[in-house]
Amino acid sequence: MTVAVVDMRSAEAEMAFVETLKRTGFAVLRNSPLDAQRMARMVDDWRDFFFGEEKWKHLAEETPSGNTSGYIPPDVSETAVGHDVKDLKEFFHIVPDTILPAGLASDAESHLIEAQALGRLLLGWLDIHCGSALSAGLRGELAESISPADSLLRVLHYPPLTGDEPPDAVRAAAHEDINLITLLPVSSEPGLQVLGRDGKWTDVPGLPGDVIVNSGDMLQEASGRQLPSTSHRVINPSDESSNLSRISMPYFIAPDLDIQLSEKHTAGSYLRERLDLLAR
Numbered sequence: 001m002t003v004a005v006v007d008m009r010s011a012e013a014e015m016a017f018v019e020t021l022k023r024t025g026f027a028v029l030r031n032s033p034l035d036a037q038r039m040a041r042m043v044d045d046w047r048d049f050f051f052g053e054e055k056w057k058h059l060a061e062e063t064p065s066g067n068t069s070g071y072i073p074p075d076v077s078e079t080a081v082g083h084d085v086k087d088l089k090e091f092f093h094i095v096p097d098t099i100l101p102a103g104l105a106s107d108a109e110s111h112l113i114e115a116q117a118l119g120r121l122l123l124g125w126l127d128i129h130c131g132s133a134l135s136a137g138l139r140g141e142l143a144e145s146i147s148p149a150d151s152l153l154r155v156l157h158y159p160p161l162t163g164d165e166p167p168d169a170v171r172a173a174a175h176e177d178i179n180l181i182t183l184l185p186v187s188s189e190p191g192l193q194v195l196g197r198d199g200k201w202t203d204v205p206g207l208p209g210d211v212i213v214n215s216g217d218m219l220q221e222a223s224g225r226q227l228p229s230t231s232h233r234v235i236n237p238s239d240e241s242s243n244l245s246r247i248s249m250p251y252f253i254a255p256d257l258d259i260q261l262s263e264k265h266t267a268g269s270y271l272r273e274r275l276d277l278l279a280r
């Protein structure tokens with residue numbers, strides 16, 4: 001399966017984006033409006049943060065809307081549905097009221113504003129070109145359905161491998177994102193793969209500064225599966241680069257939870273069902 005690279009400066013960008021998202025659930029945006037220099041600086045600054053001690057002052061808390069905000073250490077981390085071992089990662093969740101570490105706040109806030117605007121633009125394209133596939137509750141309203149309080153910027157750190165990892169543990173086990181759409185700046189290190197319909201895993205293409213976009217389960221549900229939510233994973237580095245850490249910064253865009261995704265589900269009921277599955 002080949003994920004297309006879509007140059008946002010091209011006149012065909014809109015159609016090319018919709019085509020690759022329908023076909024693969026993924027797109028790679030080149031020349032996106034997200035500030036590439038800022039994203040590179042955030043990678044360096046957040047790497048320093050994860051290697052430092054200040055993170056322990058920011059341990060995660062639950063927000064009133066049920067999101068988590070703050071630092072989640074490796075021993076808490078996440079276990080993907082259907083897997084037994086935790087992913088090899090630590091991360092920091094940023095929602096609108098998150099108290100950010102000094103020195104990291106300004107870039108993170110600016111990035112969030114730009115990422116939200118890009119999300120609105122892309123969902124607007126889907127409104128125009130996939131409107132007929134969307135459930136009545138969302139048709140023509142996708143771009144307006146974004147809820148910043150339910151969306152989440154996750155800064156992930158996959159530490160260097162030490163050799164002491166549990167057997168079978170991987171940086172991020174195969175999973176699908178639950179939300180509407182995810183914006184993921186191309187990471188500092190390789191490893192992200194998508195699962196094709198042929199059952200083969202392939203690397204997601206991209207250069208530094210590009211932004212990977214993928215549709216999540218909520219968009220799949222709302223589009224009668226015309227926009228697929230594709231399994232993806234982050235594989236462990238090969239021996240030569242196992243001493244390198246990897247930073248990535250997905251922004252998970254979610255809608256208002258009372259929006260009707262399909263006849264069966266509101267976004268809220270869908271989320272609860274998925275979280276129950278995760279908790280099992």
Ligand SMILES: O=C(O)CCC(=O)C(=O)O
Nearest residue numbers: 156172187192234248250
């Ligand atoms: O780190 C990555 O490149 C992907 C992370 C991811 O898929 C996730 O956190 O849902």
Ligand SMILES: [Fe+2]
Nearest residue numbers: 175176177232
């Ligand atoms: Fe993901």
